Amino acid sequence: MTLILNGFLALMNFSEWYIVKIQGRTAEYPFGGEGPTPYYYKTAELYSTVNLIWGIIFLTVLLFTTWTVIKGQKKLTAISFGSTLILLLGLFIHGQIGT
Secondary structure (H helix, E strand, O other): OHHHHHHHHHHHHHHHHHHHHHOOOOOOOOOOOOOOOOHHHOOHHHHHHHHHHHHHHHHHHHHHHHHHHHHOOHHHHHHHHHHHHHHHHHHHHHOOOOO
């Protein structure tokens, strides 16, 4: 479950970064800080940077979890699951900053 959750969140954040930064598709996003949006919606550059950072964080935990599963280290796998839950909570809280 931890692998799936981390993989999904890493993919989701990297895809947002790719859409905004690489493809330049910004018409669908409310950039400019209007309305109840998090602080990182002020610019497309800030939004893409935030998503890239979250993607790297979740990818790191995904790689660590994969390593612990392959090595059969149940204690570290449990720690990575706890880390995933804390990061998910942090992601939700971070999304509320500035709204």
